[in-house]
Amino acid sequence: MMKISARNVIDGAVKEVKKGATTAHVLIDVSGATLTAAITNESVDELGLKPGVKVKAVIKSSDVMIAVG
Amino acid sequence: MIEVDVRKKVGAFSLDVAFANGAGITALFGQSGSGKSLTLGIIAGLMKPDEGFVRLEGEALVDTERKIFVPVSRRRIGLVFQDSNLFPHLSVKQNLLYGRWFAPRGERRIDFDAVVETLGIGKLISRSPTRLSGGERQRVAIGRALLSCPRLLLLDEPLAALDMQRKLEILPLIERVRDEFDVPIVYVSHAVEEVARLAACVVIVDGGRVKFVGDPAEAFNRLAHMPATNRFDRSSVLMASVDETSPAYGLTKLKHQSGTMWIKGSAGPSGSLARVIVKATDVILSLVPPHEISARSVLHGRVANIQIEGPIATIEIELKEDGPLLATITKGALEDLALKRGSQVYALFKTAALDERSIDVANAWGD
Numbered sequence: 001m002m003k004i005s006a007r008n009v010i011d012g013a014v015k016e017v018k019k020g021a022t023t024a025h026v027l028i029d030v031s032g033a034t035l036t037a038a039i040t041n042e043s044v045d046e047l048g049l050k051p052g053v054k055v056k057a058v059i060k061s062s063d064v065m066i067a068v069g
Numbered sequence: 070m071i072e073v074d075v076r077k078k079v080g081a082f083s084l085d086v087a088f089a090n091g092a093g094i095t096a097l098f099g100q101s102g103s104g105k106s107l108t109l110g111i112i113a114g115l116m117k118p119d120e121g122f123v124r125l126e127g128e129a130l131v132d133t134e135r136k137i138f139v140p141v142s143r144r145r146i147g148l149v150f151q152d153s154n155l156f157p158h159l160s161v162k163q164n165l166l167y168g169r170w171f172a173p174r175g176e177r178r179i180d181f182d183a184v185v186e187t188l189g190i191g192k193l194i195s196r197s198p199t200r201l202s203g204g205e206r207q208r209v210a211i212g213r214a215l216l217s218c219p220r221l222l223l224l225d226e227p228l229a230a231l232d233m234q235r236k237l238e239i240l241p242l243i244e245r246v247r248d249e250f251d252v253p254i255v256y257v258s259h260a261v262e263e264v265a266r267l268a269a270c271v272v273i274v275d276g277g278r279v280k281f282v283g284d285p286a287e288a289f290n291r292l293a294h295m296p297a298t299n300r301f302d303r304s305s306v307l308m309a310s311v312d313e314t315s316p317a318y319g320l321t322k323l324k325h326q327s328g329t330m331w332i333k334g335s336a337g338p339s340g341s342l343a344r345v346i347v348k349a350t351d352v353i354l355s356l357v358p359p360h361e362i363s364a365r366s367v368l369h370g371r372v373a374n375i376q377i378e379g380p381i382a383t384i385e386i387e388l389k390e391d392g393p394l395l396a397t398i399t400k401g402a403l404e405d406l407a408l409k410r411g412s413q414v415y416a417l418f419k420t421a422a423l424d425e426r427s428i429d430v431a432n433a434w435g436d
Contacts, residue, residue, distance in 0.1 A: 004417075005354040005402035022319035022333045023421045038421045040331070042318040043363035058362070061399055062350040062381075 001056060008059040010035065014049050028057050071095060071221065071253055075111050075121035075131075084108065084277040087121075093269025094247055094254045098261075098288070104277040105257050109225055112255060113148055114141040125220055125253075145171075147214030147222045147252075151229045153206040155198035161209050162194045168213035179218045179250055187245050188212050204235035208242065215250060222246075222254045228263060236263075237425055243267060261304050262426035265289060265346050286392050293349065293383070293395050303349035303383060305394045307368075311341045320420065326389035328368035331420045349383060351422045352396035355415045356406055364417040368394060372412040375403065384408065386416055 001009060012030040024044045028035040035057050049055070074087040084104045088095070097105040110116045112123050114130065122132040129137045130144055147168070155164050165184070169177065185191050188208045198206055207227055214222055224243070228236045244267065247254055258264050264271055264285065271288035273281040281291050286306040293303040309323035309330055323330040323343055336343040359367055373393060374385040382403045386394045394416055408414065 002359060003356045003406060004359070005396070005398040005406055007399055007402055037363070038419075039363040040318060040320060040333075040365060040420050042315065042320055042331075043365060043420075045318075047361065047363060058353070058364075060350065060353060062397060 004058070005060075006058045007061045008057075008064065010057045010059070012055055012057055014051050014053045014055055016051060017044055017049055019044065026055075028055060030057070070124075070126055071112075071255065072122070072124040073108065073112060075108070075118035075123065077107065077111065077116070077118045077120075079107065082107075082277055086272075086274060086277070086279045088270075088272045088279055088282045090253075090270040090272075090282075092253075094256050094267045095270045095272060096264040096268035096285075097255060097257045097272050097274055098259065098264050099274035100259055103274045105274045106225060107277075108274065109223055109255065109257050112221075113146055113223055114139065114144050145217070145220045147217050147219035149207070149210045149214050149222070149224045149227050151226045153198075153203075153210035155201075155206055155209055155213070157197065157199050159198070160194070161190065161196050161198060161201070164198060164209055165194075165212050165216055168216035169218075172216070172218035176218050179215055179252075181216060183249070184212045184215050187249055188242055202235070203231050204238055207231065207235075207239055211242070211246065215246065215252070219252060222252050223257075224254060225257045226259070227256075228260070229258075233425075240266060240426060260426070261289060261292075261302060262346055262424045265304075265306055265344070266426060289346075290392050303395050303397060304346050305349065306392060307345045307347060307388075307394065308391055309343055309345065311336050311339050311343055313339060325368060326391065327370055328366070328415075330366040330368070332423060333420060333425060345423065347394065347418055347423070349395040349397040351418045352394065352398075353417050354384065354386075354396055354398060354402070354406065354408070355417060356413075358415055359417050362417070363419070365420045366418050368416045370394060370414060370416065372408055372410055372414060375408065375410065377403075384414075386414060 010030055012028040015029040016027040018025045019041050023038050024041045026037045070091050072089040077084045084107050086108050099105045111118050120133050123130045130139045190208050193205055268285055271285050281288055289304050289306050309325040312322040312324040314321045314335055321332050321336045370386040370388045372384055373387040376383045380400050381397055382400050384396045388394055396416055
């Protein structure tokens with residue numbers, strides 16, 4: 001993995017790809033939990049994302065919300 | 070030309086603002102409680118300043134020294150608020166004509182049909198305002214204000230109560246009003262995206278004082294460096310030219326001197342200039358050219374400045390022939406990547422994260 005500033009890099013596998021008009025929602029299975037990424041349809045095609053493909057989810061820490069309980 | 074130079078005390082709050090602008094939209098930008106609505110109220114004549122003047126095309130609307138105070142009803146200013154305030158017992162057409170009634174006969178230069186056409190409200194005309202959506206009501210409110218043939222339009226957070234889809238529908242209509250009817254506009258907002266897209270001149274108001282007057286790109290660069298600015302309000306205004314569209318994916322590729330950006334939708338024919346606002350919190354930095362990652366927009370630049378506040382660092386990246394790009398990252402990431410002034414970095418951001426309000430073909434800045 002290249003060196004980037006984002007602090008969270010999470011290994012997972014694509015569970016489902018839901019394409020919209022321009023944006024696709026990619027559901028990623030992370031040891032049982034599901035992360036959703038909103039990326040362009042073009043990125044889905046370029047990265048060849050489909051169920052089962054191993055991916056890394058990259059999240060900037062400023063985008064993470066925390067709920068307690 | 071609008072010229073404002075006023076002072077007023079309200080309780081513990083003191084307002085002292087001065088600015089002037091010629092062509093295009095003047096935006097009063099600031100957080101709630103900054104004094105922007107109070108300024109608007111003084112321009113409209115809803116309240117008197119303790120001291121100072123407001124001039125429109127050289128004519129005083131209020132001038133405390135010369136003891137001039139033109140009452141609201143004679144100022145000929147069109148007002149649109151967040152809440153459209155349409156008369157519920159009148160039809161859309163009657164609401165529009167009510168505005169017209171305020172224009173002196175000899176000065177009804179704005180045509181009824183042209184307004185209805187521009188705002189796309191032809192089909193609504195016989196309806197009752199109570200049966201309109203929020204977006205439709207705001208269109209009618211803008212039409213009513215326009216048809217009073219005002220010498221100035223004051224728009225106070227006109228999109229604030231609408232959802233994103235409605236905002237995206239009405240923004241271009243405000244641009245058309247700006248371009249097709251020769252009426253100066255003062256636009257009050259705390260939304261960076263709207264202000265950057267519409268305004269020729271941005272007046273940043275904070276704590277009752279003017280912090281900056283000038284063009285949007287410079288305004289938001291300045292804003293990013295103000296200590297009081299919340300990091301989520303730090304944004305960069307980038308200019309790029311349309312390279313190619315990818316209709317199959319509904320995307321447009323923009324060419325920047327420092328790299329490539331992708332935006333949703335269309336931004337005009339190849340070669341047209343487009344302006345994109347990128348939130349600093351949406352930018353990821355990489356030391357190597359990124360590959361095999363879904364983020365599509367990559368700009369290469371040099372770290373010009375690093376500002377550290379607690380655990381967060383704001384990195385200013387110098388680009389070719391454009392203002393700097395700001396990225397907020399953690400101090401941990403800063404140390405991990407060993408970034409310092411002069412470091413070469415690749416800045417990447419997601420197309421899906423760009424706010425569609427903030428993307429526009431660059432014709433809005435009074436040129």
